[in-house]
Amino acid sequence: MTTDRVTTDRVTTETKVELSINGRRHVVGVEPRHTLGDVLREQLGLTGTHLGCEHGVCGACTVLVDGEPTRSCLVFAVQMDQTEITTIEGLAAADGTLHPVQEAFSACHGLQCGFCTPGFVLTAVHLLATNPAPDRATIRRELSGNLCRCTGYVGIISAVERAAVERAAVERAAVERAVTNAAAVAASAADEPSSPRH
């Protein structure tokens, strides 16, 4: 669907795109040349996505598009029709509780000015979704598409490492809980007098 908007010196064509952003559906009219990053920031007020270089090198503007890290300065919003997008605003719980990766960035001083941080956090979320236990060398390699000018990367690498360890601990605890629960269920089932099956 397109509509023509006439400005004083030129005619622009707007296209409607449907985006699911952080779980919420948005229908926005965009010009073909509008990048996803600009639409998120200017039209949707999602200013947590930062534009560091606008030519695809620094990675600050990284968002997840259908789960994949994507540089929002390098894709046009019109290409994003019917996609699911996660921005930095979509990670923490509604009550402000940080996502484990965000929490680890704070705990390990993985951010200073915070400008590159959204891109790093989302890239790290994707990394841990695809590789739950990366070592430091792997983390360094995987995050080398993002630039940070403040931290010297040390805190960032530690944060991702910590998030992986904590996530593994949480999962282990969940498994242990499940095993314990299953054992308790089995035990209580054994305790109960067996009833005849119907």
Next chain:
Amino acid sequence: MVASLDQSTTTAGPIGTSPRRKEDHRLLTGRGRFVSDLQLPRMRHVAFVRSTYAHARIVSIDCNELDPIDHPVFTALSPGFEVGLFAQSALPGYVETEQPPLARGKTRFAGEAIAAVVADDRYQAEDAAEGVVVDYEPLPVTVRAWDEPQHPVHDAALDNVLLARTFSAGDVDAALAAAAVVVRREVVTNRHGGNPMEGRAGVALWEGSARDGHLTFWSGTQIPHLVRNLLAELLELPESNVRVIAPDVGGGFGTKAVLYPEDLALCLMARSLPGTPLKWVEDRAEHLAAATAARDHRYELEAGFDAEGHLVGIRGEAWCNVGAYSVYPWTAGIEALMAGGLLTGPYKVENYRCSVRGVATNTAPSGPYRGVARPATVYAMECLLDSGARALGMDSIDIRRVNLIGPDDVPYRLPTRLIDDTGHYAECLDACIERLGLDELRAEQARRRAEGGKPIGIGLACYNELTGLGRAASAGPRMPFRTGHEACTVRINPDGKVVVLSGVTSQGQGLETTLAQVVAEAVGVNYDDVEVRYGDTDQSLWGFGAFSSRQAVIAGGAANLAAVDVRESALRLAAELYEASPDDLRLENGSFYVAGSPEAVGTLADAARVAYLESNRLPPGFEPGLDATRFYDPVMGAFAAGVQVAAIELDPSTGEITILRWVCVEDAGRVVHPQIVDGQIAGSLAQGIGGAQYEHLVYDDEGNLRTGTLLDYLMPTSAEIPEFEIGHIERPADNPLGVRGVGEGGTLGPAAVLASAVADAVGIDIDQLPLTPERLWLALEDQR
């Protein structure tokens, strides 16, 4: 509520611990507020038309294509644009020149703003900028500070020298004549810059009449009060009519400690379009082309040593490329004066003569960048020591040891009259070497030399970081202001919570956290009950801002003084309220305790309520309210000692360097927040490594920037930066908090360390930076 004092309720986040940074939550959740995030009603957007020539007369600027209502265009000929930036210094040998808000008459570097266009959004503004046609008449171009000038950049300086000064002490000619050996090195360092992840941005809003309006300028500036001061002067406004707001800022590193012509242009445009907020957000290409950079230097130096390796004299010359303009407000002398003033670093030498020049060229202006000149001077100085060691057949570590200023020499007067108050260099060096495991590395180095394998080299650098410059220490450049002081207000609200209004700014250094720790401890409240506000000239009384590693020392000092005053007032009031002697009372965790009793007698919240709302309960003569404003000036500065040692491996087939180990030990004085301090060191080390190996703003002979994107200007990533081993020796400085500045030291070492490591590995002197694989491979080829 009265709490009992036990371990579980002691103040969270006292000095020396690392409480959660106050900045983190908003920055991690995308709720930070950066200038580029700002959206205001009626806001319009600005794009600059930039020069495509490095040096050219502007014959005409044609904007007939553009509708003047939809797309107002501003040039140097627009009303009000007659003003300009004059960086001032009273130093003899300084030539004052003007930087206009938009190029006037001619353009002096490729990327200089010539015109500015307004539109409804940034896309349209950039379209409109293309509708402005500039007709140029090219002029001869000079790009290097040490080349014969082709055509004066400024008429006021026909030889392009904007500042010349000779630092001199003792009799260096006699000392070198009598020296056992004299070594000579000629080194050239590379232009690179701060390149913060958030570029420059501004929003200017003028409300009211052109003559008596109010200007609000949101800017990522590191120096909001200085900016207010100058804007008020240039726009002929009362200073109270100008408000400068620096919200969250995405890195600065000195690059944003400058008032740029674009900033001034934006405010002048806002005056012409009252009621319309004007927003400019630069892109990275503009940043690389037009923001200030640094360290485009050349040094020709000689050093004399006696037979034991003692430095007997240093003699030489230095050229610093100023670029096209004298940077406001720091002047064309910023790098040259620092280079000549601190070249000798932490080494004892009495005979010294160094002539420095700041030379204008047709390149982007240079300005303050983390470490100011010293990453280059430390490299030059360490090159001299390595050459001296080789000439004398000495070990490269031993020659440094015999020359380092020691604790017994302190206070040591440098040949340039600065006073070094630390002397803990050898201690840092020892700690580095111990941590590195030197003997093992030397054994491995020897093994590889004997049996083959990639050569290993060990490099080191010792440096002093002049931090927290007070009025005496900041007097050198003779600017019409002294940056020695900061103001801070500490206010206890009626609910007992504390607000700190600081004149300092933060671009990632965590000042919200550090100042809260300082104030929490000095007042006697919890860290969580302190809120720090800065970056708004309408809130804080005065501050120079963030530069020269001054924030912890000077802003921390002011916060501490104001907090102590407030605590004393609160204790005086509490003494009356709780019928105790003030001397027996103490304030901890927001509660009052009487000596000898574990139970609190009352809370700060109760007392604060009385102070603001119940004047009937105030002691006689006690003025209502609980707040204090204090200035602090350390008068001198606090030198911070630092040493870096690294082990590298070279690949002779490619010239590639792999960093095996990197150890840095600094004396940061008393550490307020260890995690933040280590973060500052790690970040500055990474910038130093970037500048030493990768980052280079390359100009061709016509003055075109050849590394104008991040594809060509290489910033180091997590794949290049090694793990760092950071250590501290904490020797409290002579100021109320005992702190030393810590933000810059890391940048000072890497070029010197890497060059020294290469020399150690393969005996090649690196005389030019950056130390790229190509440069090293070519040097190895020459050697073969």
